[in-house]
Amino acid sequence: MTAPAPVRPVLDNAAQPPDSGSPRRVRGGMLDPKQLLLALPEALRKLNPVALLRNPVMFVTEVGAALTTFIAIGHPSLFGWLITGWLWLTVVFANLAEAVAESRGKAQADSLRRTRQQTTARRVVGWEPGASAASYLEETVPSAELQRGDTVVVAAGELVPGDGDVIEGVASVDESAITGESAPVIRESGGDRSAVTGGTRVLSDRIVVRITQQPGESFLDRMIALVEGANRQKTPNELALNLLLVMLTFVFLVAVVTLQPMAIFSKEFMKAAPDTAALNAQGVTGIVLVSLLVCLIPTTIGALLSAIGIAGMDRLVQRNVLAMSGRAVEAAGDVNTLLLDKTGTITYGNRQASGFLPIGSVPPGRLARAAVLSSLADQTPEGRSIVTFARRHYQLPEQDAAVTDGATWVPFSASTRMSGVDLPDGRRLRKGAVAAVALWVREHGGEVPASLDACVEQVSASGGTPLAVAEYEGEEPARLLGVVHLKDVVKPGLAERFAELRRMGIRTVMITGDNPATAKAIAEEAGVDDFLAEATPEDKLALIKREQAGGHLIAMTGDGTNDAPALAQADVGVAMNTGTSAAKEAGNMVDLDSDPTKIIEIVEIGKQLLITRGALTAFSIANDIAKYFAILPAMFGGVYPALNAVNIMHLHSPASAILSAVIFNAVVIIALIPLALRGVRYRPSSASALLTRNLWVYGLGGVIAPFLAIKFIDFALVQFIPGI
Ligand SMILES: Nc1ncnc2c1ncn2[C@@H]1O[C@H](COP(=O)(O)OP(=O)(O)OP(=O)(O)O)[C@@H](O)[C@H]1O
Ligand SMILES: [K+]
């Protein structure tokens, strides 16, 4: 089988230089006119009125265009046809905005589709932990036939046939097909780095994978649907805004239809514009009414609303974040509190044993031996590292198998925070979080020696995780043997990014199952505002619910199975791609780069989305009202001479006033497409300062723009059209 060239999902149009650094920071705000042209067929397809019903403002515009077309056919005139043409263009421009926004995702989906190829899977039957290759049956099946719960073997050089969790082994995996990142990553059983994705390639070693997807519902499938916007739903905010737009449209519809002086106006109008004499008064009335209506209803925001939302999702994909819903993106813009789990999110999560600290007179070898025996079946990275470390540094007897034959293993769980073994000779060994093991010792008649504190202190102060090891033989009381030092490293550069979040008004809280002393050391080093230690999955969930009850919007970043309930409860749940399938299923976003500081960019994109939508709504409504006042005096000056006093525009004629306004109304959509796609710039500052600034810029801009633009169109173009 030949290796497919790694395809970046985050690819960009050819115009982008390939060496633009990070694959994410590409594609500026410039809108290539070629893109508009390419999107034109799709824009024309979107003229289908049934499809357009989703966008009521544009639907009304299309009905208006159809009406004027009718009138213009019945009573042909240049004025009638020009208005009709520009009304149709208005709808096409709106469709173009959406089509351009969508086309960006389509290109990405195409490249992902090339990654999703048929492979064969080596499915095994009768697999058991630790079984040798000879002891189970292997069959070759097409990857498409894999079911959830199947077990497959993947060896070096082979493609992972489907999404799943590693249940045995460690391997380096090339995930560039999904993440665009060429450096291989480690995937291993047991820990928080156990998820593998179909379509990625195992580079070394051999892993056993339990499939977690159903056919056709793979991560890649979902990713394709997502970037294509196939199942894009309107968000609650969009629905609310849409309702407002519908109401405005309705109000203006009623207002325009009941305009009394229209009939008188029509007669005056025909006198002023001889060309239109071909039109009867009713025809003029119809065309002018439709024009007025389209100028008044919020066509600008109606045209750009969906493009703004799609572009927001797209900006996330640019940064290698997959958002499962637009609602999550919006929520990100309003987040108050960010919860991060410690291991794997703030730290690299590769906790390795780095020392044994026996208590009192316990011989170091005995502690090491107990630690190893209790870890032999522990498939977590911590457990495996204890075995490796002890074997390397201590002379340990090799008859493990004889001692543990028939033993009952106690697997690690985030709730008990312990793991261990009950040996057939009656000995019970436990290792785990100090508080949990201390409790176990007391429950079994033992005492916790005061010297434990010093050992724990020593490990915790350095940010390490202490694991207590204890033994219980049944006759004597249980005994604490000592502490294993697990080392972890804080990811660099976090403190600055958390400071940035603070400036955005977002509080960062680290939550961990680790003890308070370790948590404190790591919290200080990472620069978070607060921390919660010794948290069980239930505690994490409760914390989120409490914060939400206080009216806060919560974002949560995590990678572990123990984070899954919290990720599901959070308003924004960002799962690390390195994490477990459970975490990725639970969250509403996946960060392919597994970078906990990515949430800053996610928040920025969310805020930018909300600001852009707000700014363009303000602009659109200000614009419509101003447009009305710009053309009214020109229209009715003949009927009500008093209006001439406020006719500051001095437009060429009533017909020109109307045509110029309709042209402006259409052109402003095209002019604002780049802004809708790129988003209004966001700088960290308080929400109210931002609001004030944007109201000034876009509100005032919306009032002034029509006066200047309509005058310009009238002066430079329309006045030269004969008969208008
Ligand atoms: N394999 C293991 N065997 C026994 N105890 C363990 C094992 N792994 C971790 N522990 C203990 O259980 C505690 C809780 O682990 P858990 O994975 O729930 O949280 P964590 O990884 O420390 O924190 P985070 O929530 O940030 O991932 C750890 O702090 C450690 O003391
Ligand atoms: K309008």
Ligand SMILES: [Mg+2]
């Ligand atoms: Mg963890």
